[in-house]
Amino acid sequence: MRKSRSRLIRLAATGVLLAASLPAPPQTKINFSQLAKDVVLARVEDVPRKNMERQRKVEDLFAKAGCGDLVSEQKVSRSDYSNVICRLPGETEEVIMVGAHFDKVERGTGAIDNWSGASLLSSLYESLAVKKRRHTFLFISFCDEELGLVGSDFYASHMSKEDAGRTEAMINLDTLGLSPTKVWVHRADKNLVAALASVAHSFKLPLGEVDVERVGSTDSESFAGKHIPRITIHSLTQETLRILHSDADTLKQLHSDDYYDTYRLLSGYLAYLDETLEPRTTGK
Numbered sequence: 001m002r003k004s005r006s007r008l009i010r011l012a013a014t015g016v017l018l019a020a021s022l023p024a025p026p027q028t029k030i031n032f033s034q035l036a037k038d039v040v041l042a043r044v045e046d047v048p049r050k051n052m053e054r055q056r057k058v059e060d061l062f063a064k065a066g067c068g069d070l071v072s073e074q075k076v077s078r079s080d081y082s083n084v085i086c087r088l089p090g091e092t093e094e095v096i097m098v099g100a101h102f103d104k105v106e107r108g109t110g111a112i113d114n115w116s117g118a119s120l121l122s123s124l125y126e127s128l129a130v131k132k133r134r135h136t137f138l139f140i141s142f143c144d145e146e147l148g149l150v151g152s153d154f155y156a157s158h159m160s161k162e163d164a165g166r167t168e169a170m171i172n173l174d175t176l177g178l179s180p181t182k183v184w185v186h187r188a189d190k191n192l193v194a195a196l197a198s199v200a201h202s203f204k205l206p207l208g209e210v211d212v213e214r215v216g217s218t219d220s221e222s223f224a225g226k227h228i229p230r231i232t233i234h235s236l237t238q239e240t241l242r243i244l245h246s247d248a249d250t251l252k253q254l255h256s257d258d259y260y261d262t263y264r265l266l267s268g269y270l271a272y273l274d275e276t277l278e279p280r281t282t283g284k
Contacts, residue, residue, distance in 0.1 A: 001113050001175050001234070001244055002145055002216045030271040033130040035123055037260045043119040044177070044259065045251060047111045051143070054102040054110075054118065055081050058141045061122035062086040066129055067139075076154045081143035083151045086125055088137040094279055095166050096135045097228075098124060098270065099152065099219050100173040101145030108249030114145070116235075116254065117173035120263060127267040133274050135168070142219050145174075152222035164226040168277045171231055171270070172220035177259035178235040178243065180206035186213060187221065189229035195276070196231065199269045205261050212236055215244070229280070233266065 043061055048054040062071045062084070070089070073082035081103065100117030104110025121139045128137060142151035159167070169192055181200070185193055200207035212218075212234065220230040235258065236244075243249050 001212070001218055001236070002149060030268060030275055031131050032127045032267050032271040034264060034267060035126060037256070040120070040123050040260055040263050041256055043123060044111070044116055044254065046119075047109050047115050047251060049109060051081055051103045054104070054115065055084060055141075055143065058084045058102050058118055058121070061119060062125065062139070065122040065126040067122070067125055074155065074158075076143055076151050079144045079147075079150055079154075081151070083143055083155055084141040086121065086139040088125060088129055088133060088139070090133040090136040090274075092134060092136065093166055094135050094168055094277075095138055095163075096270065096273055096277065097138045097140060097167055097170045098173070099140045099142055099170060101142040101151065101219055103144050103146050103151075105146050105245045107245060108247050109251070110249060111251045112178060112249050112253055113175045113244055114173075116176040116259065120173060120176065120266070123263060124266055124270060128270055128274070135274050135277065137270070137274075145219055149217060149219055149222050152219035156222040156226055159226060164228060165280075167223075167226075167228045168280055169229050169231070169273060170220055170223045171233070171266075172218055173233055173266070174218045175234045175236055175244070176262050177254040177256075178240040179237050179255065180208060180235070180258050181262045181265055182208045182210040182234050182236060184212050184218075184220075184232040184234065185209045186211040187224075188231040192229055192231040192273075195273060196233075196265075196269055199272050200265055203265060203268055205265045207265070210234070210236055215241065233262070235262070
C-alpha cells in the first residue's frame with residue numbers, strides 16, 4: 001500500500017456489505033481447484049527480505065504452480081526491478097488482470113504489505129488452471145508500488161488502446177490477512193463489487209467495506225485513466241493501520257484463517273467473473 005504522507009489519516013468504514021440484499025449469483029457452474037491451507041500458507045510464510053529476492057521468489061512460485069514458460073518479465077524504466085507476469089491463456093483474448101505489488105519499504109519485513117498479496121498470485125493461478133478459461137488471465141506482480149505506483153503506471157502507460165479495451169477487469173490485492181476480507185468500494189467498479197459480495201454470500205464468507213483513499217493509493221489506480229473496471233481487496237481497519245510501513249509488519253500480524261478465507265473467496269470470485277463477464281463497449 002502506497003501510504004499517504006498526510007498526518008490526518010482516517011479509514012472510512014461503512015460496515016459489512018449486505019450481500020444478502022443483492023441478487024443471488026446466477027446458477028453458473030464455476031470450476032476451480034481449492035488448494036490446501038498449508039500450501040497457501042507456506043507460500044506467504046516464506047518472506048524474502050530484499051526486493052530483488054522477492055521478485056525472484058514470485059517468479060519461482062509461478063513456475064512451481066505450473067506457469068513455467070508463460071512467466072515473463074517487463075523491465076520497468078526508472079526502476080532496478082521488473083514487473084513479473086504469469087499468463088493463463090483463455091479461449092478468447094479478453095483479459096482479466098489480477099495484480100499485487102511485491103516490493104516493500106525499508107522498515108518491517110513486508111510480510112503483510114505486500115508479500116501477502118504477491119505470494120497469493122501463484123495460488124490463484126493454480127486454482128484457475130484446472131480448466132480452460134473463457135478469458136485470458138494475467139497475474140502481474142508489480143514493482144516499486146511503494147515509490148509511487150511505478151511498476152503499475154509503467155504497465156498501464158504501455159497498454160495500447162486495444163489492450164485496454166480487451167481488459168475487462170483489474171483485481172488488485174494489497175495488504176491481506178490482517179482481518180476478514182475488505183474491499184475499497186469508493187474507487188471500485190460497482191458491478192465488480194456486487195459480484196464479489198454475491199460470491200461471498202454464496203460461499204458464506206465474510207466481506208466488509210473499508211475505503212482507504214485517505215490512507216494512500218494502490219496499483220488499481222494506475223488503470224483509472226485507461227477506463228478499466230477495477231477493484232482493490234485488502235484487510236485494513238482503523239486498528240491495523242499502525243502496521244503499515246512499520247517494524248510491526250511481520251508474519252505475527254497475519255491471521256491465517258482470515259488469509260485462507262480471502263484466498264477461497266478470490267478463487268471462486270475469479271472463476272465466477274470468468275463465466276459471467278462479457279466484453280464491454282467502452283466507446284473510448
